[in-house]
Amino acid sequence: MNEGNKGENIVLIGFMGCGKTSVTKELAKRLNLNFIDMDEKIEKAEGKTVSEIFRDHGEAYFRELETTYLKSLKDQKNKIISTGGGVILREENIEMLKKIGVVVFLQADVAHILKNIKDDHKRPLLQEEQDLEGKISSMLEIREPLYLSTANVIIQTSGKPIKSIVDEILAIL
Ligand SMILES: Nc1ncnc2c1ncn2[C@@H]1O[C@H](COP(=O)(O)OP(=O)(O)OP(=O)(O)O)[C@@H](O)[C@H]1O
Ligand SMILES: O=C(O)C1=C[C@@H](O)[C@@H](O)[C@H](O)C1
Numbered sequence: 001m002n003e004g005n006k007g008e009n010i011v012l013i014g015f016m017g018c019g020k021t022s023v024t025k026e027l028a029k030r031l032n033l034n035f036i037d038m039d040e041k042i043e044k045a046e047g048k049t050v051s052e053i054f055r056d057h058g059e060a061y062f063r064e065l066e067t068t069y070l071k072s073l074k075d076q077k078n079k080i081i082s083t084g085g086g087v088i089l090r091e092e093n094i095e096m097l098k099k100i101g102v103v104v105f106l107q108a109d110v111a112h113i114l115k116n117i118k119d120d121h122k123r124p125l126l127q128e129e130q131d132l133e134g135k136i137s138s139m140l141e142i143r144e145p146l147y148l149s150t151a152n153v154i155i156q157t158s159g160k161p162i163k164s165i166v167d168e169i170l171a172i173l
């Protein structure tokens, strides 16, 4: 893998519903490596879903858990790591992500994101949103520059099947 050693992990970042978890699992299968899904690990450690953590303790508490969990990944090697969509909101997280592995940004447009999340109510920041499309657009406006400046590799995912996205990542790395 290029990009120096960087723990030889692959770290996937991107907006909610861009496909991080699905691509991570497929990449891990193809490379015969283990994967880590940060949201799933935090849920397991807390014994609650992400939505329940937001409901019971608020977003700030979840962000602390996210940073603490990220710190615990510093000695990981040869893993495919899927992050939460908001992991790039903290500068200290960005610095850690860059050290942990090669960072791949799955860049999706609003239509692709909307299609992937519309029947799924597990994302607290989008729950009970009347104008889902408008909300995604305004969040993307703030987050896109952060994803872009964190990433070593950018992959367009809109309209592509998971397998093609994985093929593209493997061709680049
Ligand atoms: N390229 C794609 N083509 C078709 N379906 C997709 C694609 N990417 C994701 N999906 C579907 O969209 C849904 C959300 O995908 P996934 O959970 O992988 O996203 P995520 O980026 O991990 O989201 P979150 O940040 O909320 O964890 C899943 O049902 C998945 O099967
Ligand atoms: O984009 C976000 O801020 C989030 C995305 C999810 O992966 C979860 O980490 C949580 O719902 C917050």
Ligand SMILES: [Mg+2]
Binding pocket: 020, 021, 022, 039, 082, 083
């Ligand atoms: Mg996910």
